[in-house]
Amino acid sequence: xxxxxxxxxxxxxxxxxxxxxxxxxxxxxxxxxxxxxxxxxxxxxxxxxxxxxxxxxxxxxxxxxxxxxxxxxxxxxxxxxxxxxxxxxxxxxxxxxxxxxxxxxxxxxxxxxxxxxxxxxxxxxxxxxxxxxxxxxxxxxxxxxxxxxxxxxxxxxxxxxxxxxxxxxxxxxxxxxxxxxxxxxxxxxxxxxxxxxxxxxxxxxxxxxxxxxxxxxxxxxxxxxxxxxxxxxxxxxxxxxxxxxxxxxxxxxxxxxxxxxxxxxxxxxxxxxxxxxxxxxxxxxxxxxxxxxxxxx
Numbered sequence: 386x387x388x389x390x391x392x393x394x395x396x397x398x399x400x401x402x403x404x405x406x407x408x409x410x411x412x413x414x415x416x417x418x419x420x421x422x423x424x425x426x427x428x429x430x431x432x433x434x435x436x437x438x439x440x441x442x443x444x445x446x447x448x449x450x451x452x453x454x455x456x457x458x459x460x461x462x463x464x465x466x467x468x469x470x471x472x473x474x475x476x477x478x479x480x481x482x483x484x485x486x487x488x489x490x491x492x493x494x495x496x497x498x499x500x501x502x503x504x505x506x507x508x509x510x511x512x513x514x515x516x517x518x519x520x521x522x523x524x525x526x527x528x529x530x531x532x533x534x535x536x537x538x539x540x541x542x543x544x545x546x547x548x549x550x551x552x553x554x555x556x557x558x559x560x561x562x563x564x565x566x567x568x569x570x571x572x573x574x575x576x577x578x579x580x581x582x583x584x585x586x587x588x589x590x591x592x593x594x595x596x597x598x599x600x601x602x603x604x605x606x607x608x609x610x611x612x613x614x615x616x617x618x619x620x621x622x623x624x625x626x627x628x629x630x631x632x633x634x635x636x637x638x639x640x641x642x643x644x645x646x647x648x649x650x651x652x653x654x655x656x657x658x659x660x661x662x663x664x665x666x667x668x669x670x671x672x673x674x675x676x677x678x679x680x681x682x
Contacts, residue, residue, distance in 0.1 A: 433457060433465040434498060439557045445564055447575060448513035450474060452557050456503040464499035468668055470630070473582060473616050473623050475514035475522065477532070479547050479560065480504040484532050484540040486514070488525030489617045493668040505547050505556050507564075511623075512578040512615035516569035522617035536567050578615055581608075585620075586627045592652025594620045628652060629666045636675050644671045 434457035441449040628651040648659035
């Protein structure tokens with residue numbers, strides 16, 4: 386394992402990153418039954434590309450959440466702009482001529498698909514990339530870095546090994562072989578942080594960092610330090626992210642008519658702050674998002 390030499394790319398999430406969600410599942414291993422929120426306007430997107438996710442083998446599950454493969458053919462169609470909601474995971478994208486590692490994006494972003502192609506991505510568990518990189522993951526938040534700065538490997542050889550394969554199973558097997566060759570020692574902090582983040586995601590009553598500290602009996606400064614080092618963002622940001630995911634999901638199901646009440650229930654006492662955060666993550670204000678949902682039904 387090689388440490389980063391500081392060559393960070395300032396461009397945020399340039400390539401074909403479609404981080405979560407399932408449009409068509411073609412799995413060689415157990416299906417991930419419930420897709421996490423990530424891809425916006427999925428009904429429209431499924432007309433433009435296919436996305437499959439694959440569970441990693443047992444040796445890699447501590448650090449890799451899943452592999453994802455996107456294929457598209459827009460040769461007789463105009464380019465397509467795909468909106469994506471952030472999550473607290475580092476991704477590595479294997480794409481001809483553009484293979485790179487991407488830190489956590491803190492705002493909603495989009496990617497343009499055009500022509501014909503395919504990519505394989507690796508979605509690391511929160512904190513799962515730290516044992517490979519050996520540097521604070523906060524250093525690549527909102528940025529990208531080259532494959533060779535972490536693994537001392539030629540990206541062209543990896544692209545050839547993975548993207549020359551026709552079947553998903555063979556592409557994933559080639560990617561797994563690469564990571565097994567570079568697998569670092571087990572780091573128990575990764576599993577610990579994933580338990581915390583899973584709790585944050587699943588418990589809507591967690592709206593403050595203090596709630597996490599109480600439930601896990603951890604000092605706030607220690608928690609913040611671990612998040613910055615391993616995840617790349619603060620625990621406050623992760624809480625905000627998932628509560629805003631909850632807000633969008635609640636609007637999707639029409640469970641709230643009063644957006645002010647919704648914001649308060651999610652821990653916001655400043656309506657303007659709620660609107661600003663919601664738009665940064667989801668890409669529209671709560672009112673605009675509600676209108677879109679109503680229009681789609």
